[in-house]
Amino acid sequence: MSVEGVCQLCESRLAEHDCTRCGASVCRLHYDGEMRFCADCADKAKPDNRRGDTFRL
Numbered sequence: 001m002s003v004e005g006v007c008q009l010c011e012s013r014l015a016e017h018d019c020t021r022c023g024a025s026v027c028r029l030h031y032d033g034e035m036r037f038c039a040d041c042a043d044k045a046k047p048d049n050r051r052g053d054t055f056r057l
């Protein structure tokens with residue numbers, strides 16, 4: 001229990017959820033309740049990405 005419940009994306013808010021894809025602990029703002037993914041995974045997983053730019057890692 002070193003780092004207790006801090007969102008791994010913004011590292012400022014309290015993490016309330018766990019991403020079922022990558023396992024990251026994220027806050028409410030960075031959690032997709034429908035997909036149960038963190039914002040990062042949800043963004044990549046969504047098929048209909050409205051964003052025109054496609055950035056790949």
Ligand SMILES: [Zn+2]
Binds near residue numbers: 007008026
């Ligand atoms: Zn966050």
Ligand SMILES: [Zn+2]
Binds near residue numbers: 022023024038039
């Ligand atoms: Zn994730």
